[in-house]
Amino acid sequence: MTIVGVLALQGSFNEHIAALRRVGVKGVEIRKPEQLQNVGSLIIPGGESTTMAKLAEYHNLFPALREFVKMGKPVWGTCAGLIFLANKATGQKAGGQELIGGLDCTVHRNFFGSQIQSFEADIAVPELSSKEGGPETFRGVFIRAPAILEVGPEVQVLADYPVSSNEEFDSNSADGVQEGNTVSEKRVIVAVRQGNLLATAFHPELTADTRWHSYFLKMLADVREGSSSSVVSIGTD
Ligand code: GLN
Numbered sequence: 455m456t457i458v459g460v461l462a463l464q465g466s467f468n469e470h471i472a473a474l475r476r477v478g479v480k481g482v483e484i485r486k487p488e489q490l491q492n493v494g495s496l497i498i499p500g501g502e503s504t505t506m507a508k509l510a511e512y513h514n515l516f517p518a519l520r521e522f523v524k525m526g527k528p529v530w531g532t533c534a535g536l537i538f539l540a541n542k543a544t545g546q547k548a549g550g551q552e553l554i555g556g557l558d559c560t561v562h563r564n565f566f567g568s569q570i571q572s573f574e575a576d577i578a579v580p581e582l583s584s585k586e587g588g589p590e591t592f593r594g595v596f597i598r599a600p601a602i603l604e605v606g607p608e609v610q611v612l613a614d615y616p617v618s619s620n621e622e623f624d625s626n627s628a629d630g631v632q633e634g635n636t637v638s639e640k641r642v643i644v645a646v647r648q649g650n651l652l653a654t655a656f657h658p659e660l661t662a663d664t665r666w667h668s669y670f671l672k673m674l675a676d677v678r679e680g681s682s683s684s685v686v687s688i689g690t691d
Pocket of ligand 1: 537
């Protein structure tokens, strides 16, 4: 039986384990560095990324988590998990926050606002619909959600979302919109893949739709069959 590790320091790890169960996979809670040796893949749930970072620091998990990513083992970060995986975080209280890194992007914490501005929306994810079937869109649950403002050349954008107004984003984008892999003025990125790293700004584990979990399991199968090898380089700065 396939086993997937779920970082269980804080946040929606139980919901991920329940979603994995629905697709016939066992999710095991990871709280200590040595437990990472028992799993070949990891989900980092949503929650609160600064709290999660403090707990990871307390349990001395950062070196083992960075090594896990660096070895190219599949890792999926949802919401706070996405922030944790990013090379750079900006936005409210993001300065100095410790990250695992590896995902070549700049993520803006709490991009869509505070708790009461949380929302749900149907988002188009062509890659998901083509690989997993089902409806054209996926119901995205955005809770104090981050958004990705910039991605590197290795990063595949899986979904984006229109932005009505965000002062910080507007002032950044006015002088900073670049060609290619950077967000346009009107949309921000909310789901990406970079080799064996997957990241979503929203919470698939809080919906009944298991297509994202199935998609992640296919990434695992690809790695096992050797059709995807991606050793991630993590910067030291
Ligand atoms: N805003 C949270 C953070 O910065 C993430 C929210 C979530 O995971 N739902 O950590």
